[in-house]
Amino acid sequence: MRIGQSSDIHRLVSGRKLILGGVEIPYDKGLLGHSDADALTHAVAEAILGALALGDLGHHFPDSDPRYKDMNSLLILRQVADLMKDAGYHIGNIDSLIMIEQPHMAPYIEQMRKNFAMILGCDISCVSVKATRGEGMGFVGRQEGVLAQCAVLLEESR
Secondary structure, eight states: OEEEEEEEEEEEETTSOEEETTEEEOOSOEEOSSSOOOHHHHHHHHHHHHHTTOOOHHHHSOTTOGGGTTOOHHHHHHHHHHHHHHTTEEEEEEEEEEEOSSSOOGGGHHHHHHHHHHHHTOOGGGEEEEEEOOTTOHHHHTTSEEEEEEEEEEEEOO
8 A cells, every 4th residue: 555645725816717626616716827726636646646656746747848738637637547557556545625715615526526536447435525614714714725635545456
């Protein structure tokens, strides 16, 4: 078994789409970043890279590379999934968390879980996505940004 964890933070700004877990969520602000800035998918992908001791997302997908400009982060996750499979591992489980004040995530969580399970080739029962608010405190509570965290357990494939 191998364990990885990661966090990702992106600023909320006007004029961008809000995409989390590969789901476009109707909202008047979106996340600022080089790719689509999907903080949740980034945290999941980087936790897998960490479990494999393969560095971080910036090493594999540098923001200085125009190929990744506005890229769908689910495509990044697919490439990370290929690295995981090539190394002889599969998902044991994923436990992820989105910290966002608004909008409420409950209507979108099941689709996020489905997206991750499909791309990573695991059963949806292996994927947890949770959400919490900042209760008006800190940058999350002031609606300045989003923080996503993830822990993964990888198991050797037989």
